[in-house]
Each structure stands twice: as structure tokens, then as C-alpha cells.
Amino acid sequence: MLKYESVADDIREKIVGGTYAPNDQLPTTPELCDEYQVSKITVKKAMDELVAQGLIARRRGSGTYVKRTTVAEAKSPAGWDMSSQMAGFCAEHQGHEVTSVVHDFSVVRPEAGVAEMLGMDSDEFAYHIVRTRLVDGVPHVVEYTYMPIKLVPDLRERNVETSIYGYLEGELGLKIGSAHRVIKAVLPTDDEATWLGVDPSQPLLEVKQVGFLDDGVPFEWSVARHANDYEFCSISTHN
Amino acid sequence: MLKYESVADDIREKIVGGTYAPNDQLPTTPELCDEYQVSKITVKKAMDELVAQGLIARRRGSGTYVKRTTVAEAKSPAGWDMSSQMAGFCAEHQGHEVTSVVHDFSVVRPEAGVAEMLGMDSDEFAYHIVRTRLVDGVPHVVEYTYMPIKLVPDLRERNVETSIYGYLEGELGLKIGSAHRVIKAVLPTDDEATWLGVDPSQPLLEVKQVGFLDDGVPFEWSVARHANDYEFCSISTHN
DNA sequence: TAGTGGTCTAGACCACCGG
DNA sequence: CGGTGGTCTAGACCACTAA
Numbered sequence: 001m002l003k004y005e006s007v008a009d010d011i012r013e014k015i016v017g018g019t020y021a022p023n024d025q026l027p028t029t030p031e032l033c034d035e036y037q038v039s040k041i042t043v044k045k046a047m048d049e050l051v052a053q054g055l056i057a058r059r060r061g062s063g064t065y066v067k068r069t070t071v072a073e074a075k076s077p078a079g080w081d082m083s084s085q086m087a088g089f090c091a092e093h094q095g096h097e098v099t100s101v102v103h104d105f106s107v108v109r110p111e112a113g114v115a116e117m118l119g120m121d122s123d124e125f126a127y128h129i130v131r132t133r134l135v136d137g138v139p140h141v142v143e144y145t146y147m148p149i150k151l152v153p154d155l156r157e158r159n160v161e162t163s164i165y166g167y168l169e170g171e172l173g174l175k176i177g178s179a180h181r182v183i184k185a186v187l188p189t190d191d192e193a194t195w196l197g198v199d200p201s202q203p204l205l206e207v208k209q210v211g212f213l214d215d216g217v218p219f220e221w222s223v224a225r226h227a228n229d230y231e232f233c234s235i236s237t238h239n
Numbered sequence: 240m241l242k243y244e245s246v247a248d249d250i251r252e253k254i255v256g257g258t259y260a261p262n263d264q265l266p267t268t269p270e271l272c273d274e275y276q277v278s279k280i281t282v283k284k285a286m287d288e289l290v291a292q293g294l295i296a297r298r299r300g301s302g303t304y305v306k307r308t309t310v311a312e313a314k315s316p317a318g319w320d321m322s323s324q325m326a327g328f329c330a331e332h333q334g335h336e337v338t339s340v341v342h343d344f345s346v347v348r349p350e351a352g353v354a355e356m357l358g359m360d361s362d363e364f365a366y367h368i369v370r371t372r373l374v375d376g377v378p379h380v381v382e383y384t385y386m387p388i389k390l391v392p393d394l395r396e397r398n399v400e401t402s403i404y405g406y407l408e409g410e411l412g413l414k415i416g417s418a419h420r421v422i423k424a425v426l427p428t429d430d431e432a433t434w435l436g437v438d439p440s441q442p443l444l445e446v447k448q449v450g451f452l453d454d455g456v457p458f459e460w461s462v463a464r465h466a467n468d469y470e471f472c473s474i475s476t477h478n
Numbered sequence: 479t480a481g482t483g484g485t486c487t488a489g490a491c492c493a494c495c496g497g
Numbered sequence: 498c499g500g501t502g503g504t505c506t507a508g509a510c511c512a513c514t515a516a
Contacts, residue, residue, distance in 0.1 A: 057455030061514030185424035203442030216296030300495030
């Protein structure tokens, strides 16, 4: 384990455990260097993590302070954890049974807008997958996915029924690097209302996403329409 | 200007300008050190920025690559710019006339849940502001805001009608540090439909937010309900 | 003015990828 | 194996805050 990670983990535990209370000033950088026997820059990198996770705030010339956050969110439930946001629907619901109903699984030439987002030529093929995803048997979200066949030459029905991300990372050895998302509120189509078992007047949260591998190549364009009061969490930081 | 910022800016321009094309490998770290006459760590910090902005991807042992993003988003329009997401509604619509219709402006004891999020005692007072915000005369969003009076002792109607953030940062010298958000889809109330001039069946994007000052003290609890197909943008990165 | 965090450096060492 | 990016260090210097 990396030094800055173990320092960050230790301080995070002391924050959620109450050793450092909300609004407290943390020990200064030299003190932390002494406590953990690491250099100034390593302490700073650990702090950078905690700032990104929304636990602390720093003021030059003054000190580092524990943010007055609610305990619930400090313990970083699924929604606030960036890495589970990246790892796909299954990872967000670990400990529960995730299944899928596949409405369409075909190979098509995607429309121009999608092809451009995926860096595809106009005559290239892509998988087209439409599925409803269920957690413990309850429908949660309808997903529409395009994925270039050149990146994933042998996708099968059984992969689509379970976890596509699991197949990509597990069997193909691909590594998912990042995702760009656009979020808006929509009404369900008639099909979606049926698949999700919701009233056609109940709004859905639409998350449109382009997924990238760790070498920067886009591998997925998808639209997920979430029911059941799904909430998307986000933390922004100045600088 | 800081060195790592100017390096990042220069490389960003070369990416959006086409000098470095999508899928290209960027020069290696030693080459960039030589080109910009800076150290390895400074180059890395510049790259960290570009990774966070979704422009490049790095692979240890292989190299650094320009992501295959659409040009539109590489130029980072308002929605994709984190810093404008932080700076409030006015900053998001620079160059346009932002006005407000104030429906309520009072001082109250907020309910327990809000008070806890703001780190307030149960007998403390807070401003309560309800307003519709318009861009060039067109209603865009309804905002419900609570703000402890101890942090902002003299908020007036004229501040609420224009920009609260402008008042906090300009006249009070407070610095806004971060925000924690929870996003979901909702239907408008009757009042909201009237204020926004939309049909009561048109869904809104609700952004619930706690805003923090740069010393980690929460200064604002707010719910913004956006109409007009408002889109929220977000970039996630592995590690 | 003393003390805070932020930037930057040169250089050592490590983990990983590809030929 | 050579080359990539990642981590870590000790130490210099800077910008800012608070008393």
C-alpha cells in the first residue's frame, strides 16, 4: 500500500471515528510528517485525497479543518464513492442480486452522433443493448448501450444478462479509466414505464455517459434512465 | 501564474487546437520537462489537471494519450467547467442578464434536518429565501435557500434580488470552498409550475446542495429545481 | 513576525508495458 | 531489457493569515 493512501486512510478513520471532530483544526503539516514519518509532499497528497472526498478544507496561512459534514455522508455510502460510480451498476449494489431483462441485443451501425462520440467510422458496427436492470428482483433502471465490436469482439447474451463491465475487466483484461456524464430529468416512454413498473407520469433521472478505457479510447455510449427516486451524488471543490 | 498551470494551459490549447490529435500519444515526461524547462513533478501536476478535466489518459509503462472526446466538450463549455459550477448561477450565465423574483425572504428557525446539515443549534436563526431565477427574462430555476444569520449578519433584499454569492465574496470577503450535491428528478409543485411557466407534468432536475466556505464551515443549504431541460455535467476518473 | 500551507526542484527508486 | 509514468524524499522558497 502506498504511503499517502495509508496516511489518508488513517486520518479519514480518525475523522469518522470522532478523534478529529467537525470544525477541529487538524495537526499541522510538520506535525503529521513527524507522526507518520513521511515527507511534507506525501502528507499534502494524502490531504488532497481527503479534500476531494469532501472531508476537510485547507486555508493557506491558517490551517486544515474538518468540514462540518453529516456523519452519514462522511462514512461515504455508495452514492458518494467515486470509484463505485466508475465501476458500474453491479458494483454500486454489492451484496444484492443484480439481474437483467434483455429487450434487445443486436449489432448495428449506430447513428452519426453516437458514432462520433465513440470515435467510430460511419460504416463500423457496434453492439446495441437495451436492458432493464433489477436489484433483488425490483426493476431500477433501463439502459441503452452502444459498444464498438472492434473493442469487444465476442460479447454474448450471457455477458449482457449479468455484467458487461465484469466481462470487459475480467475476461478481456480491459481497464476502465473514466466517464463523461450528462444528467437530466425526463419522463419515461410507454415501454420504460412498463419495464420499470412505474406510472408514466413519474419522472426518471437520465444519465447519458461516454465510458473510456484507461488509454483514453471510448468503449461505450450509454443512456441510463433511473426510477425509484435514484439520487446522483457529486462533490465540487475550488482549485 | 503558476508553472504547472501554464504548462497545463499550453497543452490544453494544443489539444483543442489540434496540434495533438485525439488518440495521439503526448510527448513523454522527460520531453515535456525539456520543452517547458520544468521538473518532472511539475509536468505531472499539469497532467493531473488535464486528467481531471477529461482531456487525457495515462498508462504507466506506456504513455499519455489524448482522449477521443468530441471537440465541443473539449472546449469546456459552461456545463463542463467545474469552477463555474462552484461559483453560482450568475457565473454560469455570464454575458446574460440574471434577475430574480423573490417569493419569500424571512428569518426562521430551520427544521432539524437542515439545521444539522448546517451545523446549527436548534434555536439558531437562518435566512429563508425562495426565489425564481431568470436568464434574459426567461425563468430557469426555483431556489429554496437557508443560510445561518451568524455567518451573514446583514443580508438585504437587494442582495437577494441579484447575487447572494456576489455579496458573500465581494462585500463580506468570504470565500466559497466546496459543495456537496444530491441530484434527482422531480415533478414541479403547482407553485413551481406557475413560477417557471411550465406544464405541471414536465419533470424538473432537483439539485440539493450544501455549500461550504474555504474553512469547511457550511454556509448554505439549498434546493434548486431546474426547468428547460437543464443538464448537469460530471467527469469521473479512476484513481 | 512566526507559522501555516503551496510550489518547485533534483534525484532516487519502483511498477508496469512493450519489443 | 529500455522506457514509461508513479511515488517519495529533503530542502529551498513563496503567499498568506493571524496575533
